[in-house]
Amino acid sequence: MEQLNLLGVALGLAALAGINLYLTVFVTGLAVNQHWITLSPQYQSLDVLAHPAIIIIAGVLYFLEFFADKIPWIDSAWDAVHTVIRPIGGALLGIQVLGHSTPAFDVIVLLLAGGTSLVTHTAKASSRLVANTSPEPFSNIGLSLAEDAAVFGGLALIHYNPVMALGVFAAALATFLYFAPKVLRAMKARIWLIFRKLNGPADSSAPSSLPIMLPSKFADEFNRQNVLTETIAWAVPCISGKGRRIPANLFGALVATNEEPRKLVFVAKRGGHGFSQAIDLDGLMVLREPKFLSDNLVIFPATGKGPKYLFVFPRSSGPVVEEIAEYLRARLTAPVSLITEPDHEPALQA
Known part of the structure; x- marks a missing residue:
């Protein structure tokens, strides 16, 4: 039971460090320093966090993060810098909890704590990337305050019931890992859009014609479902958004054919396998929707x-x-x- 409690405290602090490392260290150190909590003998190694220098440095860094974390895009840049810092900090906190333990148990906790911090950091960073596509800043402020509240609540739970804290954090991590493919696809899509916006200035001139060459990685999937051997009118790479039977954030291409004027086909790769979905346009309307990071086609x-x-x-x-x-x-x-009739009448047979 004692080792389970140690594991709960170690992984709990690591999980919170992935959300906000400086707040976790600052509050824990201040609570110990001011004797708001009394450390049990097995947690005496955490007394180092009560050192005034550590409290001051953690407090100053949290002060900076408090404001940076609430400004759109600054928060994502801050998260990018801390992609390495938070997991390392979480791993060090986990090891510090153990004090003098067996080397094997130290290594196990080090790996688990670092991985736990990385997972919670990824969840935080991905939610910020999604929120930053919204033009208003209030979602960033709300998320930041909610994360700070989660750190305070998590620290209180760790103090009063480490085993329960371990269960709560394990359930939260399992939930995130279940949704991880969707979250990572969303992150990849946002990063790609940011990169394209920074490296591809808008061209106001209309294209002379839409591209007709389908990227080779999607050609096999299109040919597989193209049983009528229809010819491509145009094929434009894009990312899927919300749509019936089409998962969001798939990198693919939107294809129109000459033979089916009121049908589109979206082809992509999903989990290493080909994916295609035909879209019947009868009864639908089309709208262009410019956004900050993207230009959307809404059907x-x-x-x-x-x-x-x-x-x-x-x-x-x-x-x-x-x-x-x-x-x-x-x-x-x-x-x-x-639309479908040929441009020229067939020649008469003699």
Whole structure:
């Protein structure tokens, strides 16, 4: 039971360090220094956190983080810098809890504590990336205050019941790991959009024509479902947003064919396997939606009821998205027979 308590305190502090390392150290050290809590004999090694120099340094760094953590994009830059610092700090806190233990147990706790801090840091950083796409700053402030409150609550739980704290943190980590694929896809998409925005300034000129070459990594999947051997009218790389039967944040391509004027196909890779989904455009409308990081193509029902789709393009691809929207509007308003009939009458046989 004693080792379970030690593990609860070690991994609990590591998990909180992944959220806010400086606040965790500052509050713990201050509580010990001011005798708000009395350390049990097995936790006497944490007395080092009560050193005035450690409290002052942790307090100053938390003061800086308190403000940086509430400013959009500054918070993500701060998280990027702390991708290494927080896991290392969490691992050191976990080892410090043990004091003089067996080398094998030290290594186990070191690995678990570092991994736990990395997981909670990833959860924090990914939530901030998603929040930063919102134009208002209040979501960042709310998330930051909620994280600080979680650290205070977590420290109180660790103090009063380390085993319960271990169970709570384990459940939270398991929940995050369950949703990790979706979270990591969202992070990857946001990072890619940021990179494209910084390295690809917007071009206001309309493209002469939409690209017709489908990226080779998606060609096999398109050919597999293209049983009628339809020819590609255009194929534009994008990221999937919300849509019926289409998972969000998949890197793929939106494809239109010459033979099916009112149908689109989204092809992508999902978990190393090909993914494709056809979209019937009958009864739908198309809208271009410029955002801060992206230019979106929104497909929605004309009557208000029906499937909705969102496809995300880099902000620099605004003219391409507008060209796609115009193309689709023209196809949706024109009679099908007029779209599909050949440009030239076949030659008469003699």
